[in-house]
Amino acid sequence: MEHRIEQIKKQLHAHSYKLTPQREATVRVLLEREEDHLSAEDVYLLVKEKSPEIGLATVYRTLELLSELKVVDKINFGDGVSRYDLRKEGAKHFHHHLVCIECGSVEEIVNDLLEDVERIVQNEWGFEVKDHRLTFHGICKQCQAATVKAT
Amino acid sequence: MEHRIEQIKKQLHAHSYKLTPQREATVRVLLEREEDHLSAEDVYLLVKEKSPEIGLATVYRTLELLSELKVVDKINFGDGVSRYDLRKEGAKHFHHHLVCIECGSVEEIVNDLLEDVERIVQNEWGFEVKDHRLTFHGICKQCQAATVKAT
């Protein structure tokens, strides 16, 4: 935890941004809830618990800043809100997601499954891939089991 | 064109929805601009040219309905708006996108490049894939050429 904060602090400084207490509080929330996919509002409410004086606009600006630094990735699962997802330590690419259309759960796939596909896109379409977004929509394990039981 | 409208009419009736003139006008715009990625507002303005009496809310509702019927796919490229993309005739899955981070262009890949990946997701994660969203972010051919020339 402290180690990653230190690391993010360095990244901020490298771009001559400061690690203010508000920014640190925001990063801590993201680290604590690494598995989740929080909206700006969600983050705001969680940060407020520990730093009640923070403003919503600051959280928005901080998340925007962290996106710019590739510390978080901004993603949209089709409900109206943007969600902010901490990039896994050292990952070059954004991880993938499995969204269940029954229960709404979101599972993560950390393995990069797109290396072959990216090679094809590069070679056959001449497109230089820098990053990707891959989300599967379907039925999660739990909901599959529930369906079988119900029949 | 007429053929696809007829087809969509049948799909609507199958769910006991009507094909109103407003809906037909909306579908025609989507068919005419099949390659584009229009926002609801974009669609509204284009429909208005031919049917000036239509309301924005109707366009929103129609697009929502067409999404539900899988005639269009709703997608978000990270700017604040949802875009509506006509599904290719007969396609089981949503096609892929190449978004250029330099010029903002959006190219389409109609081939399904994810069959192997979906097999892996199914077998190793036990997730039953129904659909997917795949977008690559990178540098398009034109911008690559421009960069080389500039150096």
Place this chain on the structure above:
DNA sequence: TTTTTAATTTATAATTAATATAATTAAAAG
């Protein structure tokens, strides 16, 4: 064809997410 009915549209109003503004505060530099 006329009637009937449920679906749909219109013309608002209301929500909600996100961004902009200006005054204030905190931090860094000299």
Place this chain on the structure above:
DNA sequence: CTTTTAATTATATTAATTATAAATTAAAAA
């Protein structure tokens, strides 16, 4: 310590989307 710059707050505003209620209409039934 004083000056300068960056960041935050509190508020207002914008922009996308959704909700509401009254009026209209497509399509099924008579």
